[in-house]
Amino acid sequence: MPQEFQLRTRLRWLVDKTATSLAVLSTLLVIVPLAAIFVYLIIKGASSLNMDFFTKIPKPVGETGGGMANAIVGSVTLLGLASLIGVPIGIGGGVFLAEFGRGTKLANAVRFTADVLNGVPSIVMGLAAYALIVVPQHHFSAFAGGVALGIMMIPTICRTTEEMLLMVPHSVREAALGLGVPNWRSVLSITVKTASPGIITGCMLAFARVAGETAPLIFTALGNDFWSTSMNEPIAALPLQIWIYAQSPYDDWHRLAWAGSLVLIILIVLAVSLVRFVTSRGVLKGTS
Amino acid sequence: MDATVPEIRISQPQTQSEADSIPPQTPAGALAQEQSAIRRHLLGRGNSAVADGIFKALMVLCALSIFAIVALIATELVQRSQLSWHAFGFKFFYKTYIDPTTGLPSYWDPVNNYFSALPFVYGTLVSSFLSLLFAVPLAIGVAVFLTEMCPGFLRGPLAFLTELLAAIPSIIYGLWAVFVLVPLLRVYVNPALVKAFGWSGLFKDDNPTGLGYFASGVILAVMILPIISSLTREVMTAVPHSQREAVLALGATRWEMIRMGVLRNARIGIVGAVILGLGRALGETMAVTMVIGNTPQISRSLLATGSSMASVIANEFTEAVSDMHLSALMEIGLALFIVTIIVNATARLLVWAVTRGAPATQR
Numbered sequence: 001m002p003q004e005f006q007l008r009t010r011l012r013w014l015v016d017k018t019a020t021s022l023a024v025l026s027t028l029l030v031i032v033p034l035a036a037i038f039v040y041l042i043i044k045g046a047s048s049l050n051m052d053f054f055t056k057i058p059k060p061v062g063e064t065g066g067g068m069a070n071a072i073v074g075s076v077t078l079l080g081l082a083s084l085i086g087v088p089i090g091i092g093g094g095v096f097l098a099e100f101g102r103g104t105k106l107a108n109a110v111r112f113t114a115d116v117l118n119g120v121p122s123i124v125m126g127l128a129a130y131a132l133i134v135v136p137q138h139h140f141s142a143f144a145g146g147v148a149l150g151i152m153m154i155p156t157i158c159r160t161t162e163e164m165l166l167m168v169p170h171s172v173r174e175a176a177l178g179l180g181v182p183n184w185r186s187v188l189s190i191t192v193k194t195a196s197p198g199i200i201t202g203c204m205l206a207f208a209r210v211a212g213e214t215a216p217l218i219f220t221a222l223g224n225d226f227w228s229t230s231m232n233e234p235i236a237a238l239p240l241q242i243w244i245y246a247q248s249p250y251d252d253w254h255r256l257a258w259a260g261s262l263v264l265i266i267l268i269v270l271a272v273s274l275v276r277f278v279t280s281r282g283v284l285k286g287t288s
Numbered sequence: 289m290d291a292t293v294p295e296i297r298i299s300q301p302q303t304q305s306e307a308d309s310i311p312p313q314t315p316a317g318a319l320a321q322e323q324s325a326i327r328r329h330l331l332g333r334g335n336s337a338v339a340d341g342i343f344k345a346l347m348v349l350c351a352l353s354i355f356a357i358v359a360l361i362a363t364e365l366v367q368r369s370q371l372s373w374h375a376f377g378f379k380f381f382y383k384t385y386i387d388p389t390t391g392l393p394s395y396w397d398p399v400n401n402y403f404s405a406l407p408f409v410y411g412t413l414v415s416s417f418l419s420l421l422f423a424v425p426l427a428i429g430v431a432v433f434l435t436e437m438c439p440g441f442l443r444g445p446l447a448f449l450t451e452l453l454a455a456i457p458s459i460i461y462g463l464w465a466v467f468v469l470v471p472l473l474r475v476y477v478n479p480a481l482v483k484a485f486g487w488s489g490l491f492k493d494d495n496p497t498g499l500g501y502f503a504s505g506v507i508l509a510v511m512i513l514p515i516i517s518s519l520t521r522e523v524m525t526a527v528p529h530s531q532r533e534a535v536l537a538l539g540a541t542r543w544e545m546i547r548m549g550v551l552r553n554a555r556i557g558i559v560g561a562v563i564l565g566l567g568r569a570l571g572e573t574m575a576v577t578m579v580i581g582n583t584p585q586i587s588r589s590l591l592a593t594g595s596s597m598a599s600v601i602a603n604e605f606t607e608a609v610s611d612m613h614l615s616a617l618m619e620i621g622l623a624l625f626i627v628t629i630i631v632n633a634t635a636r637l638l639v640w641a642v643t644r645g646a647p648a649t650q651r
Contacts, residue, residue: 016541023437026429030513031446034453037464037510092350100344101351110351112636117358119564119632120625121571123598124361127621130605131364151357158354182336184343205455212457215573215598219605239459246463246578254467261460268455276448 045262048255053263058225058241064252068260070227074142074236075211077229078221081146082210086153087203091192093154094161094199099187111162114155125152126216134220142228142235145221149213153206160202164195201275208271212264214239238264365622371615372403380619381405396584396600398608403616405623407586411501411594415576416569418505418590423513424562430513431520436546447518454514462578465507470579473506474498478591492589499581500593507575512565519564519639523557524550526643553642560638567631571624573598597624 052067059066093110101107129148134140168191176186192199214237217223222234223244229235238260245257372380383404387394395404434446474497481502482493527550535549551558581593582603595603597620608614 012541012544016543019543019546020437023429023433026426027433027446030426030430030517031449034510034513035449037461037468038449038453040468041460041464089350089353092347093354096347096351100347106351110354112633113354113358115636116629116632117354119567119571119635120361120628121573121598123571123573123601124365124621124625124628127368127601127605127618128361128364131368131618132360135368154354154357158351183340184336187343209455209457212459214457214459215602218602222606239457242459242463243574243578246459246466257463261463264457264460268457269452272448272452272455276451 041258041261041265044258045265048259049262050259053256053259057227058256061250066256068236068238068241068256070224071236071238071241071260072263073227073229074221074224075238077142077231077235078146078149078217078237079207079211081143081231082149082153083203083207085147085150086157086206086210090154090157090203090206091161091199093158094165095187095192097158097162098165099191111159114158118155118159121215122152122213123215126218126220129216129220137232139232140220140222140234141232142221143231145217145235145237146231148216148220149210152210152213152216153203156206156209157199157202160205161195161199164198164202165191167198168194197278201271201278204271205275208268211267212239214243218243361625365618365625369615369619369622371611372619373615375612376403376616379404380616381409381623393586395586398604398610398613401610401612403612405597405616405620407584408595408597408600408620409623410586411580411596412570412598414501414590414594415504415508415580415596416566418501419508419512419569420562420566422506422509423516423565426509427513427516427561427565428520428558430517431524432546432551434517434521435524436542436550447521450514450518454518458511458572458574461507461511462575465503465575465579469507470498470503473503478502481591489588490590492587492591494589495581495592497581497593499579500591501580502590504576504580504596505590507579508569508572511572511575512568515568516561516565519561520554520558523554523561523639523642526557527553557639557642560635560642563631563635563638567628567635570631571598571628573602577602 052065053069054067054072055069056065056067057070058068093114097107097111101110125148129144129151133144133147137144172194173186173191176190177183181190217237217240221237221240223240224234224236242257242260242264245253245260248254376383380403383395384393384406385395385397385402385404386392387397388400395407397403430450434443438446478491478498479493481491485491486493531549531553532545535545540548576596577599580596580599582595582599583593584595584600585592587594601617601621601624604613605617608617
């Protein structure tokens with residue numbers, strides 16, 4: 001009997017150690033290549049980035065040099081329009097979820113739909129924007145691209161706004177109401193203002209996410225090799241330009257594609273770190 | 289994600305029950321009732337009632353617009369895909385045509401005007417399945433390590449890295465795949481696979497480019513790994529500590545504690561996380577388009593080139609000239625929309641079932 005017991009204990013010990021080492025191994029197997037991708041992107045991008053990238057427009061095929069100035073301006077235009085659409089609607093939805101709809105069926109349905117909408121592939125958003133705007137207008141336009149990106153921002157902003165507003169303590173709201181402030185005023189200047197660092201970072205996160213989206217722009221903004229800031233014309237965008245250059249056979253265009261991805265990555269690292277800083281270090285400290 | 293903060297509001301039912309349990313003349317009960325009366329008065333005051341009503345209506349409108357967006361996408365896609373739906377019906381998703389000139393099976397021919405989505409459905413399924421095969425065991429391993437074994441000082445940076453990798457756009461993964469991953473596969477991995485598993489017929493040595501289902505499966509796995517592992521981590525942290533302590537108190541080893549106390553309690557949420565990862569993999573466009581090879585064919589070999597539903601839309605939409613071609617692509621988009629909605633809804637429900645009511649989890 002003791003013999004058998006000892007054997008079993010040994011076996012269990014062995015299984016435990018095997019499982020532990022498997023978990024460690026899989027973490028290494030994941031983290032090391034992923035970190036390698038990241039470092040590779042940064043090194044490759046940094047060696048390709050120069051001043052021309054920010055100041056020149058693309059050179060014709062066969063000539064070296066040139067930059068992505070028009071794509072950067074295009075991306076800024078598109079993202080500006082997207083924010084104009086996504087930020088107010090997203091924040092409004094979040095305010096509804098946190099302040100008015102708590103626990104109601106409508107709020108649960110909205111929350112659920114927002115989460116599901118978040119998972120709809122970006123290419124489908126592009127198709128919808130094409131059908132909604134490009135077809136009636138009969139031409140590709142920056143406007144259509146902006147709308148597609150704006151719609152994609154809404155669910156993320158809505159959910160983060162709700163989360164941040166839920167962190168604001170109730171005593172703050174009641175203090176405002178006790179002073180005779182109307183409810184709308186108390187929501188806007190007390191609750192939303194208290195949670196504003198969190199809400200702003202939520203917007204930044206959504207912004208960074210759509211900044212790298214390519215699929216919804218292919219058949220809405222289309223891309224453009226020249227300067228264009230008009231809402232009614234096709235416009236260049238950084239991720240689109242990366243896509244076009246990555247498929248080309250020219251080394252110099254590949255170099256520009258790497259530089260472009262570094263710019264995108266920097267934007268994303270900034271946004272993600274900011275979110276992490278606000279949610280964990282606690283600009284809202286003491287309120288959660 | 290679903291961080292819920294305990295309700296601090298002195299809510300209506302609470303005051304009433306308080307008032308019931310305590311005799312009404314005690315100051316505490318009276319005060320509670322008075323508070324809520326003041327509150328009601330302030331909220332319903334004549335002057336601000338109109339402004340409040342407008343404000344609330346605006347916020348409700350913003351929330352409702354989310355429903356409107358989903359409805360709008362659905363109606364537009366249905367409308368634009370009518371042409372192909374009427375021409376091919378449900379056969380659109382499984383019919384095989386015979387090319388009149390070569391006599392070989394053919395599926396997608398804009399010139400002869402026949403369209404069948406079969407190779408794209410196949411490509412999407414194969415690449416997503418491959419990616420789950422690679423990503424799921426690794427992601428669960430990572431989540432187990434991060435929640436149960438990881439020393440505290442490593443947890444923060446590792447979690448941050450995962451978050452960062454989940455946020456990198458797919459175009460950048462695609463770029464990396466084209467210039468680093470595919471050459472690696474072509475030179476080292478694919479020949480080895482052919483040598484080891486060539487007998488099964490799943491790995492054939494007839495594609496010298498390195499592009500194809502296998503490459504897209506690998507890059508998709510890299511992309512969905514952070515998502516699956518961070519969600520798995522979330523549901524695992526939601527398992528109450530008492531469960532772990534109970535199993536440990538019975539003399540279990542650490543692995544037995546994880547298996548019985550944590551994984552078993554979190555399994556529904558983990559399935560939800562995996563399905564959510566699947567949803568991402570199904571709709572992923574740019575990275576797949578860059579490495580799958582974009583040929584409308586079906587082949588048994590995993591190393592062959594193919595095409596996925598999202599990639600064919602990205603590739604052909606701007607070049608499509610005939611109405612039927614556009615409509616067929618729209619129909620593929622509609623199918624993708626419906627499938628991802630179902631997949632995501634299922635996943636969300638499963639994850640909610642586990643994390644609901646759990647204490648707020650740290651990211």
